[in-house]
Amino acid sequence: MNVVAGALLDPVAVAHENATDRVNAWRGRCLSSFARIEMAVSEALLTLSVQPGGVALPHMFGQRIAALRGATGVGSDAGEVIAALDAFVAHMPLRVFLTHGDARVTIGRDGGWQAVLTVLALKRGGGEHSFLVIDEDEAQRIARALGRDRQRLVTRLAQWRSAAAPMDKVGCLRVGGDSSA
Secondary structure, three states, X not given: OOHHHXXXXXXXHHHHHHHHHHHHHHHHHHHXXXXXXXXXXXHHHHHHHOOOOOOOOOXXXXXXXXXXXXXXXXXXXXXXXXXXXXXXXXXXXXXXXXXXXXXXXXXXXXXXXEEEEEEEEEEOXXXXXXXXXXXXXXXXXXXXXXXXXXXXXXXXXXXXXXXXXOEOOOOOEOOOOOOOO
C-alpha cells in the first residue's frame, strides 16, 4: 500500500495533520503581529533618528524597544505610547518560542491541540532548553490579546510619529527640506 494513500485514509494521521496546520496558523498569526509591531517600532525610531539630538538605530528588536521606550518620554502622547509599549512587552517571551521553537503537537480527546515548543539557548559552557506547553484554547486567547495590544501600540506609535515629524502627502517621513510639500 502507498504510504501517502495510507496516511490519507488513516484518521489519526489526518487529525494530526489538521492539528499541526492549526498550530502553524496560530504561530503565523502571532508572528504577523510581532512583525507589524517591529515595523512600527522601527518607523518610530527612524522618526526620532532624524530629529535634533536623534537616537541610535539598534539592530536587535529588544534593543529597539528599549531605545524607543527611553526616547518617548517627550510629547503629549508619551504616556499612552509607553503604556502600550509596556502591554506589548509582556508578550515578548512568546516571540522566542514562536520564532525559534521546535513544536511537538498532540491531540486531546476533545480534538483540540496541545503543543510543546522547545528552544535551545546556547550558553557559555553548554546549552539550556526552555519549554512552552500550550493548548489550543489558551493559544487563541493569547493571539487575541497580542492582536489587541498590537493594534493599540501601532496606533499610538502612528499618532505619536505624526505629531513628532513632518510627513509628505503619502505618509513618508521627510528627511531634509521643509515640510510644506
